[in-house]
Amino acid sequence: MWPRALPLALLWAVHVARGIPSVYLVDDSFGNFLLVKGATLSEATFNVSSDSLCTCRAQCNAMIECKAASLVEDVCSLSFSGLKVSTFTEHENASLMMWNTTLDGSFWLGGDRRLYLTLSGMMRAGDAMAKCSGFPGFRLGVFSSLESMAVLKEFFDRDGSMVTVDLSPSDVWGDGVPYDQENSLFERDIIPGYNFAILNGNLTQGFRGTRVRLLCQADLASP
Known part of the structure; x- marks a missing residue:
């Protein structure tokens, strides 16, 4: 919609x-x-x-x-x-x-009123942030609110592939908001790795070479 x-x-x-x-x-x-x-x-x-x-x-x-x-x-x-x-x-x-x-991707509006972009196929987790930044106005997704978490959960449940997100190993989202387990629909599972992704209902750390689905995010501007 x-x-x-x-x-x-x-x-x-x-x-x-x-x-x-x-x-x-x-x-x-x-x-x-x-x-x-x-x-x-x-x-x-x-x-x-x-x-x-x-x-x-x-x-x-x-x-x-x-x-x-x-x-x-x-x-x-x-x-x-x-x-x-x-x-x-x-x-x-x-x-x-x-x-x-388009044939290789799509834009869609999430329930959090943010715009999302996804490309067909998989890519290396280590390349995801740069790829999202290559689309003007977009970034690798941050999910610091329950509304955005629900969008991420819906996408993962529909697609079933690992989705990389912009959460640092120091528990800070890419927009500067600290990770809060109480405002998350996902458990945080810490294992040695490089970046966080969603897999089987957990926020888990993966390696740069892990194959993931790309999900970029943008805030809609006001006129």
Whole structure:
């Protein structure tokens, strides 16, 4: 279920803080999509001239293979690449649009009102943090509230694969909130290792080479 989405025309004028991409869910005549203000495609299949974000969106929508688009001034960059191989760059005056489902991944809204990104297949746990940071506005997931813990539990129960999370061996989540067993749906199981992940209902430490499911997280911005 998508949240109450913002009209595309409204987001066109939203101010972007320098160096901090802002993530929105937007609704227009073509349907809902992800908008990141302050980021652009690093590599595009090709560029076309566009007079507005709406026009750039429509130009991508007209092409079946178009997976993402970004606009910087009057240049609309279109990409046919999937989420796994796409690369992005922070840019103060740019707007990046990505569709919520592709062949190799998807975006979805959790019950904690945070946006989540997951890619198909498995990857090394040691690469997960850098991979999530490569998507502008996203990070490796932190689950310091019961609402976010419930999202993580739902994802694990549905997928059944180990999911890596941003919890340090010193019991601090990536957002600086200390780990609190009373605010957790998972037991904390300490074994020698590098990073924490969810496995069989426990927060357990695994090794960098452990194969895990990637679950990235972003906070939705306010207009």
